[in-house]
Amino acid sequence: MAGSEGPLKGVKVLDLSRILAGPTCTQLLGDLGASVIKIENPATGGDDTRQWGPPYVEDAEGNRSDLSAYFMAANRNKKSVAIDITTPEGQAEIKRLASYADILIENFKPGGLAKYGLDYATLSQDFPSLVYCSISGYGQTGPNASKPGYDLMAQGYGGVMSLTGDPEGAPMKVGVGIADVMCGMYASVGILAALRHRDLTGEGQQIDLALVDAQVAWLINEGVNYLTSGNVPQRRGNGHPNIVPYDVYETSEGHVILAVGNDSQFRRFCEFIGHAELADDPRFATNPARLEHRDALNAILRPAVKSHPTDTVIAELEARKVPVGPVQTLDQVFATDQVAARQMQIAMQADPGEVQLIGNPLKLSRTPVTYRAAPPVCGADTQAVLSSENPFED
Numbered sequence: 001m002a003g004s005e006g007p008l009k010g011v012k013v014l015d016l017s018r019i020l021a022g023p024t025c026t027q028l029l030g031d032l033g034a035s036v037i038k039i040e041n042p043a044t045g046g047d048d049t050r051q052w053g054p055p056y057v058e059d060a061e062g063n064r065s066d067l068s069a070y071f072m073a074a075n076r077n078k079k080s081v082a083i084d085i086t087t088p089e090g091q092a093e094i095k096r097l098a099s100y101a102d103i104l105i106e107n108f109k110p111g112g113l114a115k116y117g118l119d120y121a122t123l124s125q126d127f128p129s130l131v132y133c134s135i136s137g138y139g140q141t142g143p144n145a146s147k148p149g150y151d152l153m154a155q156g157y158g159g160v161m162s163l164t165g166d167p168e169g170a171p172m173k174v175g176v177g178i179a180d181v182m183c184g185m186y187a188s189v190g191i192l193a194a195l196r197h198r199d200l201t202g203e204g205q206q207i208d209l210a211l212v213d214a215q216v217a218w219l220i221n222e223g224v225n226y227l228t229s230g231n232v233p234q235r236r237g238n239g240h241p242n243i244v245p246y247d248v249y250e251t252s253e254g255h256v257i258l259a260v261g262n263d264s265q266f267r268r269f270c271e272f273i274g275h276a277e278l279a280d281d282p283r284f285a286t287n288p289a290r291l292e293h294r295d296a297l298n299a300i301l302r303p304a305v306k307s308h309p310t311d312t313v314i315a316e317l318e319a320r321k322v323p324v325g326p327v328q329t330l331d332q333v334f335a336t337d338q339v340a341a342r343q344m345q346i347a348m349q350a351d352p353g354e355v356q357l358i359g360n361p362l363k364l365s366r367t368p369v370t371y372r373a374a375p376p377v378c379g380a381d382t383q384a385v386l387s388s389e390n391p392f393e394d
Helices: 021-031 088-100 120-126 151-157 178-201 211-217 220-229 263-272 276-280 287-292 294-306 310-319 330-335 337-341 382-386
Strands: 012-016 035-040 056-058 064-068 079-082 103-106 131-136 205-210 246-250 255-259 324-326 345-349 354-358
Touching: 012 021, 012 088, 021 035, 021 103, 021 131, 021 178, 035 088, 079 382, 088 120, 103 178, 120 131, 131 178, 151 178, 151 211, 178 205, 178 211, 205 211, 246 294, 255 310, 263 276, 263 287, 263 310, 287 294, 310 324, 330 337
Parallel strands: 012 035, 012 103, 035 079, 103 131, 131 205
Antiparallel strands: 056 064, 246 255, 255 324, 345 354
């Protein structure tokens, strides 16, 4: 399969997005073989995230490039073309590229592209088969449609911050831009669904995707817990709202994660910590009972676990088939043989030099992902693309 060019080979993507949600989507499409042309504003130095550093990639002489680590996280397998869409010439170039494209993705404010004649209503008249994905903070409709959207605000407005953090502390965001990333994942699913419809009917369509809508969608069990009970969930730190024990526990020299998902696992866990009697205690014998008596149970479990070293807890519980795991720092994560075996760290050759990137988690047996081009410096492909009769050709 080494020669595979990906299941989306031949699909052409015109990417007018920046920051993280849109670029996450288009990088995924590019990894799967699509040809992606990324449009960047030459007046601002391109995608905002090029300036979101340090760290930056440096060339052999130690000069800083515009490849920040943040930018590189979501922009491989793309060509960078610098076009000023505020000019008639720039608008004409975008329309020419759109005439070749299967997909256009943008994350301007709702209505922001209409003044340039690059909105869906305008482009769909000339290109009715175009799949046009619009990502915004609150969507194209609703009372908040005109408000800007950022990951942190989406996490706050969409409720996940109210669920995250220490019970006695302030609401806390997730440590990475997860609202943006998940929005990009929803965008890729919607685009592929619309592409399937286009291939069957010849008809394109607009995908209206809101950062906040995506955030609300992945409230998952906590969201439905509230809708079912009417009770507003409370922050539990690392604890689980529906399973006990399912938390981070301190050891004698670190921490471990315990995820005891059923009563038989709980019995085996209790045997290890020297409290076999807990499995028959009516307060703890079943998961509903453990939920009801969470604090009383943890008052027993925490000192018992803390009496053992981390490696001992992990080894002993793994031997008993009780779900357990470490809390690793990133240097530990990328040093594991599991990451190496799954190719989750990759090296690519960029213009300034070799760069280290995170691999794609999709493992397709017949059409694997490909890493064809490192993240580009701003405008690297402008001349080649704009002078080509086949601009999306790799």
